[in-house]
Amino acid sequence: MFNNAGVVPRGTAETTNPVxxxxxxxxxxxxxxxxxxxxxPHMRAQGAGAIVNNGSDWAVVGGTNALPYVMSKGAVxxxxxxxxxxxxxxxxxxxxxCPGDTFxxxxxxxxxxxxxxxxxxxxxxxxxxATPVEIxxxxxxxxxxxxxxxxxxxxxxxxxxxxx
Numbered sequence: 001m002f003n004n005a006g007v008v009p010r011g012t013a014e015t016t017n018p019v020x021x022x023x024x025x026x027x028x029x030x031x032x033x034x035x036x037x038x039x040x041p042h043m044r045a046q047g048a049g050a051i052v053n054n055g056s057d058w059a060v061v062g063g064t065n066a067l068p069y070v071m072s073k074g075a076v077x078x079x080x081x082x083x084x085x086x087x088x089x090x091x092x093x094x095x096x097x098c099p100g101d102t103f104x105x106x107x108x109x110x111x112x113x114x115x116x117x118x119x120x121x122x123x124x125x126x127x128x129x130a131t132p133v134e135i136x137x138x139x140x141x142x143x144x145x146x147x148x149x150x151x152x153x154x155x156x157x158x159x160x161x162x163x164x
Contacts, residue, residue: 001039002139003032003053008069021068028072029079036083040092048091052142053080055096057158073098077154084152093151095142100158103129125160 007027009020032053043049058066059073077096084094101124103117111117121129138157141147156162 001035001049001051002143003035003051005031006054006056006069006073008066010065010069012065012067016068024068024072025075028069029075032076033079036079036094040083040087040090043092044087044090049093050143050147051083051092051094052139053094053096055080055098055154057098057100057156057162059096059098060154060156061162080154081152088151093142093147095147095150095153095155097135097138097142098154098156098158099130099135099138100124100156100161101129102135103131123161124158125164128159130157130159 005027007024009016009024011017011020036051039049039051043051053076055076056069056073058070059077062070077098080094080096087094101121111120117129118127121127135157138155142150142153142155
């Protein structure tokens with residue numbers, strides 16, 4: 001199962017509206033937990049399973065003006081590790097893919113020229129955004145038999161952002 005839930009609201013501790021905070025956690029954390037609760041009994045019954053949660057590179061390094069998002073993805077990271085420990089003996093592997101900036105629609109509508117894209121991705125050591133396909137391959141790896149001895153892992157796919 002791939003839990004691909006996420007909203008990215010902007011705000012600090014001071015500026016974040018409590019409704020936005022709660023909505024962010026409902027979508028980014030609680031929905032992931034609910035889906036895991038539903039699928040784990042079925043995976044346990046079959047003696048195997050793989051859960052891949054969608055995290056973020058900001059789950060491990062933080063980010064500015066994005067407190068609700070950073071906090072929620074940090075929660076997903078630790079939920080992933082806790083569930084991996086809880087269900088390893090059930091044959092269920094639980095991991096998270098943690099993408100960095102990925103060239104998705106919200107970027108495509110704002111960054112039109114090659115120069116704008118280059119400037120926006122200059123903070124990434126590889127000097128470019130990830131493609132959705134690159135993230136998908138990481139998810140496929142974590143869901144596949146090729147990662148049969150991997151559980152509790154946060155796979156950072158961020159062009160070196162967190163290595164800085």
